[in-house]
Amino acid sequence: NAGVTQTPKFQVLKTGQSMTLQCAQDMNHNSMYWYRQDPGMGLRLIYYSASEGTTDKGEVPNGYNVSRLNKREFSLRLESAAPSQTSVYFCASSENNAGRGYTFGSGTRLTVV
Amino acid sequence: GESVGLHLPTLSVQEGDNSIINCAYSNSASDYFIWYKQESGKGPQFIIDIRSNMDKRQGQRVTVLLNKTVKHLSLQIAATQPGDSAVYFCAEMIYNQGGKLIFGQGTELSVKP
Numbered sequence: 001n002a003g004v005t006q007t008p009k010f011q012v013l014k015t016g017q018s019m020t021l022q023c024a025q026d027m028n029h030n031s032m033y034w035y036r037q038d039p040g041m042g043l044r045l046i047y048y049s050a051s052e053g054t055t056d057k058g059e060v061p062n063g064y065n066v067s068r069l070n071k072r073e074f075s076l077r078l079e080s081a082a083p084s085q086t087s088v089y090f091c092a093s094s095e096n097n098a099g100r101g102y103t104f105g106s107g108t109r110l111t112v113v
Numbered sequence: 114g115e116s117v118g119l120h121l122p123t124l125s126v127q128e129g130d131n132s133i134i135n136c137a138y139s140n141s142a143s144d145y146f147i148w149y150k151q152e153s154g155k156g157p158q159f160i161i162d163i164r165s166n167m168d169k170r171q172g173q174r175v176t177v178l179l180n181k182t183v184k185h186l187s188l189q190i191a192a193t194q195p196g197d198s199a200v201y202f203c204a205e206m207i208y209n210q211g212g213k214l215i216f217g218q219g220t221e222l223s224v225k226p
Contacts, residue, residue, distance in 0.1 A: 004156075031212050040121050042202050042216035043157070050212065058213060090156050094212060102147075102214065104156030 003027070006091050006105035013081040013112045021076040021108050023091030029103075031094045032074035033058075034066060036087040037107075043090060049074055081112045121200060125223045132190040134220045136203035141184060143205035147214065148177060148188045151200045160188070160201075190222075198224045 007022045025032065030051045035043035035058075045058030047066040055066050063085060065077045074093075078085060088109050094102045126132050138146065144165050149157035163170045163177045163186075170177050176189040186203050200221050204214040 033213065035216075040218075042204075042218050043214075045213055045215065048213050059215070092156075102157075102159065104158075106156050107154075 004091055004093055004103050004105035006108050008108060010109050015082060015112060017081050018079050021089055023075065023105060024073045025093040027093060027103065029093035029095055033092045034076045035090045037090060038087050083112045086110060086112045121219050121221045123221045123223060125225060126193050128193060128195060128224055128226050130193055132193045132222060134188045134201050136186040136217045138184050138186055138205045140205060142207055144208045145206040146179060146186050147204045149202045149204060151202060157202060193224050195224045195226055198222055
């Protein structure tokens with residue numbers, strides 16, 4: 001089925017550990033995004049990639065890095081996880097400048113202890 | 114220290130009644146607005162959108178109203194059903210800023226049978 005696939009779905013890390021969240025889309029979208037969602041809050045943009053080969057910071061980029069590996073894949077890396085990064089992470093993709101066309105993955109629930 | 118989760122605003126309605134969910138957006142330069150529905154454990158799903166040159170748009174059982182003077186957006190759901198129970202987010206976009214969406218806090222809609 002066409003869509004956005006995120007892996008893993010769940011992850012528990014110890015403080016200081018590193019990990020990479022994977023995201024892939026098969027809709028040939030140009031733009032991809034990483035958001036985090038904390039309890040009782042909306043989604044906040046971490047990083048985005050308007051097109052293959054470009055990445056830009058969003059609202060809350062500190063503590064994260066991203067890689068737009070190719071048009072399909074956009075990964076989010078936590079180099080040294082902190083408890084404040086406990087959250088649900090959503091990847092999304094879209095046609096350029098098309099909010100209607102945003103498709104979200106089902107999320108990765110990350111707990112840092 | 115740890116952040117404390119916020120409690121989402123909650124709207125409770127009887128099945129069959131109309132629901133109105135409100136949102137105040139932040140940027141007067143925003144070109145485009147979207148309402149998303151998020152069910153528990155899932156990513157946001159597109160409901161309806163509106164461009165800044167419009168003040169009303171209707172879909173199936175849903176209507177979005179935009180008041181740019183006071184930077185206010187509302188979502189009206191007609192004949193609310195139990196399946197409408199979810200968290201609803203408004204989001205705003207400025208087209209020439211990479212197509213990135215900025216989300217509001219969200220409102221939890223609870224439909225009583």
